[in-house]
Amino acid sequence: MAPRSASLYRMVMDKHVCPWGLKARWLLRREGYRVDDHWLRTREQTDAFKAEHGVETTPQTFIDGLRIGGYDDLRRWLGKPVKDPEATSYRPVIALFGMAAAMALALGWLIEGAPWQVGTLGRFIALAMCLLAVQKLQDVDGFATMFLGYDLLARRWVPYAYLFPFLEALAGVLMLAQAGTWLAAPVAIFIGGIGSVSVFYAVYVQKREIKCACVGGGSRVPLGFVSLTEDLMMVAMGLWMALA
Known part of the structure; x- marks a missing residue:
């Protein structure tokens, strides 16, 4: 034919x-x-x-x-799907955390001779924080505008919305280097703690359906479990470093 x-x-x-x-x-x-x-x-x-x-x-x-x-x-x-530009998607977060995991395993193999070691989880969290910070730093103003929609501290003091990406990047780099614990740990605990309370209040108390600023101001990731996980990881890593 x-x-x-x-x-x-x-x-x-x-x-x-x-x-x-x-x-x-x-x-x-x-x-x-x-x-x-x-x-x-x-x-x-x-x-x-x-x-x-x-x-x-x-x-x-x-x-x-x-x-x-x-x-x-x-x-x-032709009966093919067409992407909806307004649809929510977890793809950016999956890609970011997937790459952070692959990098953490690769570093474990390089440094300790095996992909999974005691320090792998810590490296994964630190790398994820760095990658998330990069997403925010590409458009700090766009991130801040979205962040102001739900973060409790930023609503009271707007400059915090602009400082957050830099604080996250600082904590992530210091954690990856296992240096400056006196600074990295309290920063991670502080921003992660404020973020956890803010997300929980907006999503689970107020029942709001808004976009998450976790991967930058232009994301279509819904606010909820992902952002809460990001914040709790920072708190957990900060506490681990402070108590280690």
């Missing part, structure tokens, strides 16, 4: 190749379509195409003379 054909119109210019057009072409070919790949090489040509077909974006796919639409429209037409 001959493969079905599809016509794809996408921008391919000297300084810009539309990534959605490449994804649409790859998807069509993966689904067994023969693609008539039409390149829109200039802005004028692209604008003329949009005006002719009454569309606002490219790429545009046509199958059997029917205009399917852009990349997301093509996915829907």
Whole structure:
């Protein structure tokens, strides 16, 4: 049986190749379509195409003379899932904690000759704190704005929302180096303790459904178990260092 054909119109210019057009072409070919790949090489040509077909974006796919639409429209037409940009997701947290765990195991193997040793859990917590701090430090103002939505101390003293990522990073680095316990332990206990109370109050007392600032201001991670776990880990690590 001959493969079905599809016509794809996408921008391919000297300084810009539309990534959605490449994804649409790859998807069509993966689904067994023969693609008539039409390149829109200039802005004028692209604008003329949009005006002719009454569309606002490219790429545009046509199958059997029917205009399917852009990349997301093509996915829907083929019965593929389309990502909802507003949907909550735990994927950023899973990726971050997964990488922290892999790094902790690798360091255990390098330092102690085996991936799992007594210090592995401590390294995992310290690395997770560092990685979480990096996410926040990419956009401190965005993080602070989201953090102010639920943190009890930040609501009373706004600068704390801006200091939090730096304090978390400081504690994480010192814990990883096993140095400066006199500073790292109280910082971790303090920010983790305030955070735990704030999250518990917002989620389990007030029953609010809001986004967590734990992986930065633009995250779609719901506030709750993940953020509470982050804060409790900091408290536990701080206490362990202080009592060790």
